[in-house]
Amino acid sequence: PQIRKMLAFGVCTSTVQLPGKVAIVTGANTGIGKETAKELARRGARVYLACRDVQKGELVAREIQAVTGNQQVLVRKLDLADTKCIRAFTKDFLAEEKHLHILINNAGVMMCPYSKTADGFEMHMGVNHLGHFLLTHLLLEKLKESAPSRVINVSSFGHHLGRIHFHNLQGEKFYHSGLAYCHSKLANILFTRELARRLQGSGITTYSVHPGSVISELTRHSSFMRFMSWLFYYFLKTPQQGAQTSLYCALTEGLEVLSGNHFSDCRVTWVSAQARNETVARRLWDVSCDLLGLPVD
Numbered sequence: 001p002q003i004r005k006m007l008a009f010g011v012c013t014s015t016v017q018l019p020g021k022v023a024i025v026t027g028a029n030t031g032i033g034k035e036t037a038k039e040l041a042r043r044g045a046r047v048y049l050a051c052r053d054v055q056k057g058e059l060v061a062r063e064i065q066a067v068t069g070n071q072q073v074l075v076r077k078l079d080l081a082d083t084k085c086i087r088a089f090t091k092d093f094l095a096e097e098k099h100l101h102i103l104i105n106n107a108g109v110m111m112c113p114y115s116k117t118a119d120g121f122e123m124h125m126g127v128n129h130l131g132h133f134l135l136t137h138l139l140l141e142k143l144k145e146s147a148p149s150r151v152i153n154v155s156s157f158g159h160h161l162g163r164i165h166f167h168n169l170q171g172e173k174f175y176h177s178g179l180a181y182c183h184s185k186l187a188n189i190l191f192t193r194e195l196a197r198r199l200q201g202s203g204i205t206t207y208s209v210h211p212g213s214v215i216s217e218l219t220r221h222s223s224f225m226r227f228m229s230w231l232f233y234y235f236l237k238t239p240q241q242g243a244q245t246s247l248y249c250a251l252t253e254g255l256e257v258l259s260g261n262h263f264s265d266c267r268v269t270w271v272s273a274q275a276r277n278e279t280v281a282r283r284l285w286d287v288s289c290d291l292l293g294l295p296v297d
């Protein structure tokens with residue numbers, strides 16, 4: 001624990017409270033998402049836990065309610081591997097809620113064997129990028145109406161190994177589970193940058209985040225990564241420490257001028273050359289719209 005404390009740079013020191021604010025956290029039933037949701041609830045927000053498994057979500061919601069005393073913790077079904085489910089989630093949310101101030105696109109899969117989403121997208125690209133891309137699109141009007149509002153996209157340092165190969169976006173020609181994860185995390189950063197550009201002046205700002213190396217269930221598909229987690233256990237962050245940069249980006253006052261930037265340990269950090277390529281960002285935006293049946297503008 002001492003080593004962990006020494007290594008865990010970056011703590012969200014914001015004192016902002018969130019009464020009357022509404023937040024959605026995807027993948028909030030475990031790991032970083034759960035701790036992020038807990039802190040938002042502690043600060044008084046109404047928090048939607050957008051979870052694939054509603055039963056697990058309900059258990060976590062009860063736990064968060066008990067720990068924070070905030071009863072406004074709600075669970076809704078969201079499977080990012082199924083665009084029908086994403087549309088159903090947003091339809092209900094939009095009917096139910098007048099506002100959305102904070103959207104945390106946190107859910108993710110890593111190193112799963114080659115598989116496809118309900119819509120035929122490669123799983124990493126489908127869940128980590130396209131699912132959140134669609135979710136954000138469908139919630140944009142609500143975010144605009146609720147401005148100032150923020151969208152946080154949880155990416156990874158792994159994006160440095162990522163490339164956007166438009167001819168192989170769905171792993172149709174070549175597939176490596178580790179690289180597929182990195183490609184999708186690069187897509188998260190490119191999406192953030194392009195979203196920030198398009199939303200200038202709208203009152204919505206957006207940030208991408210590397211949470212650090214965190215003990216979580218993310219390694220479930222890879223025995224190698226589980227072994228590495230075991231080996232470096234004391235050097236990894238706890239999920240609570242891993243949630244700090246997402247919280248920093250969601251809560252810190254005056255961060256608007258840094259919209260589109262990538263953060264790690266609660267400060268702006270550098271991204272790969274690919275992640276700074278505006279041409280790729282714009283093309284990825286158009287291709288994503290096309291794949292999801294959204295109008296390309």
Ligand SMILES: NC(=O)c1ccc[n+]([C@@H]2O[C@H](COP(=O)([O-])OP(=O)(O)OC[C@H]3O[C@@H](n4cnc5c(N)ncnc54)[C@H](O)[C@@H]3O)[C@@H](O)[C@H]2O)c1
Nearest residue numbers: 027030031032079080081106107108156213214216217218
């Ligand atoms: N743990 C790390 O070291 C680390 C490092 C860099 C980035 N990240 C990123 O942090 C985020 C959170 O990961 P974590 O470490 O807490 O892992 P985790 O596995 O504990 O949490 C991921 C969450 O995403 C959910 N999820 C997976 N597929 C989904 C789907 N189809 N629909 C809806 N939800 C789905 C899971 O149910 C889970 O709640 C991920 O985006 C991950 O890429 C984690």
